[in-house]
Amino acid sequence: MKKFATRELSMAIALVVIWAFIAWQEPVFLSPRNLSLLSVELAVTAILALGMLIVLLPGQIDLSAGSGVGLAGAVAAVLVFWLDVPAPVALLIAAIGAVVVWAGMGALIAIERIPAFIMTLGGLLVFRGLHWLTIHNQTVPVVEGGNQNLYSLLTTYYLPAGAGYVLATAVVLALVASMLRARARRKSHGFEIDDGELTFLKLFVLAQFVLLVLIVTNSYRGVPLALVILGAVATLVHQLTTNTPFGRYLYAIGGNEEAATVSGVPVRATIIGAFALMGCIVALTGFMQTAYSGASTSTVGSLMELDAVAACVIGGTSLRGGRGTVLGVLFGALIMASLLNGMTLMAVSPEIKYIARGLVLALAVWLDLRMAKGS
């Protein structure tokens, strides 16, 4: 318990240092407009990282996620822009395709025992090639110039101020209710609980945070739809990993696959399911990232798998499986998104960006190993 708290605290300090440094270099970082954009970027990074969490928990990995993001976005864009398919149908077709392909990769990994690392490394190259073939190396917009459709709105729609207030109130109430209920339940079961003051403090900080997000985004255009989608995905993944048999199986397989097998855990089906979910999330991220760029180009999605892995590891997910939480991943994604946004604002050259991303990934894994050894 103590160790976990140290970890949370050090992550918070790291975030404050990063923000302070960027704001000192480029004060525009803290402008409502940039923070709103940051929240959309966070949503894209975090959703993919949550998918990566589902894959990492049973000890697997998906290196093809970034290429998949590009491909799914490209398929939907080509359907909409060149083939005049209605946006909702196009998104659905691309999403179903992704789920099928990822379930297939999962089957090869779980049944044929191809290491996930190699399988998805192959996927990375194959999907990148398919992506470029799909768009014929051109720029394919997600909507006719000046118009809107469901696809483009994913990252350009903002909730009206009033709806934002209603949503924020609902979120705070839900947080209070679920925290108090969980606390009561833990208490009745004789588990360790935080004392009342700390619980109040946590709730107070959370409510303040929600309010702050609301005020900042409302002073630009309103709460971005992307942030709402992130909230929904995070809630779903949290419920899935903590309160369903499937989620328990993910942790059990990552913790000790042989014991899980003997305990009657359907190891293969669970791993295939994890990859199928990853396919769904890759498609969603693909649509959002492509919409955020306005068009499918050959660079959309590039290296996003590494940002997702880094976000997971920074957030306390073990690369060996069996450990990781949704809240931690959200925090890790915030750090990654802030770094990327800040580097763009500071006009850091692409060369240096690559070096920085690589160092952050290596550093995060190294710290994770150090902490695992300590426990």
Next chain:
Amino acid sequence: MSGDVVLSARDIVKRFGGVTALDGVSFELRAGEVHALCGENGAGKSTLIKLLAGVHVHGSYEGEVRIGDQVACFHSTRDAERAGIAIIHQEIALFPEMSVGENLFLGALPRRHGLIDWNQVYARAATTLAECGIGLDPATRVADLGVGQQQLVEIARAIARKPRVLVLDEPTAALAQHEVNALLELIRELRLRGTACIYISHKLDEVFAIADRITVLRDGAAQGTLDAHATSVDEVIRLMVGRRIEDFFPRRQPTRGKTLLAVRGLGVAATKESPPLLRDIGFEARAGEVLGIGGLMGSGRTELLLHLIGLWGTRTSGSVELDGSPLDSHGPREALRDGLVLVSEDRKRFGLVLPQGVAFNVSLSSLAKLCRGPFIDGDAEIAQTKATVSDLRIKVHTLDQPVATLSGGNQQKVVLGKVLMTLPKVLLLDEPTRGIDVGAKLEVYELINRLTGSGKAIVLVSSELGELIGMSDRIVMLCEGRIGGVFARAEATQERLLAAAMGRLNQAA
């Protein structure tokens, strides 16, 4: 034949935590003799060997080991090698993709100008192989050799270092009879040249064919050293088993119900291509009954259980029925659904998700039953886990305490709790009391009584003969993958069980 003493161990005491593995063992080895070490599983043979091999380093035990007239202070296995002790382990440890010659001299390959001198490697390998009477081309890839030939290469590798003491730990476990003969011939040859050998084997006919003296270990203590030419197999078995004060086994009279598990004519091979390791196995376990299964290491006990839940092997013959309906090996999930569960001897590997909590582990096999809609009913899960924890008297601080922090006995109870929550009909318990303290052992025995009392059938695999006799209503002894003997509780004695496990039932009876 009996030359100078080359190695002696005096009053060796070795403890692992609270368990005493060696309790004042003394032992001496003379030049040019073959000295056999005999004892049941867990008698302390391996511990003694590891001490001589430098695995248990100097200072981690009491007493002293002398090489010649000097006290041996081994701080690593290399020190032991330098002192002239070569050990051949039960498992073959060669590099399969390398040639016989490379394997023989690996770590000490002859060099010229910093590069490996291959001509010399193969020339010296050929000499060594010829000395050992092994007719192999040193350029052959080890993977292309049979298991028996590989074992001979392993021995040649040990001999290439010209050891003063050669230790052979169950060297014939994987060998066919003609290969065994070749090996024994080789050992006789070495003896003539003055090498001292320690020979460990469960196979007493081999021991009597080769050994000059025999030291029997039991419960970590030496029971005496016998002249092989002046003793008998029966005498050795009597010493191995001993007349110890029986542990307290609270087995109650069984009420036998219907047959829950029936195994008939079962043959199982590791893979489709290999010959069957288990042959013609047949037994029944009835409701309310404990069926004991014993056998020496490598007799196929664990493989049999793993096959029953569908984790190991391909069935080549026979059938398995669970409560009247055929059970084909699909996997543990199907076996569990049908009411057959396994508690493995290796609970950390096959039993527990160590970093997770008690509740997580206990409920893992029953999550489908604990669901309300798509979600796990947290209250029901905790209530059932609590009931299990108090029922089995598992000592925990909280239900989310990681099981890695529990003692061995409590970990074992967590595994038992997990399988019991699935409401099984038949429990396969593989060494359920290994590595747990006496108090927890008694609780496990009590639990076995309660479970059979409530109409479950239990298959108890144990290498402790006392435990088998104390807790089983009937006992099947396996011997090299076959049934060596079946005993009702009343007619089982440790001598007879051990004789059956060694395939010598008729001689000892």
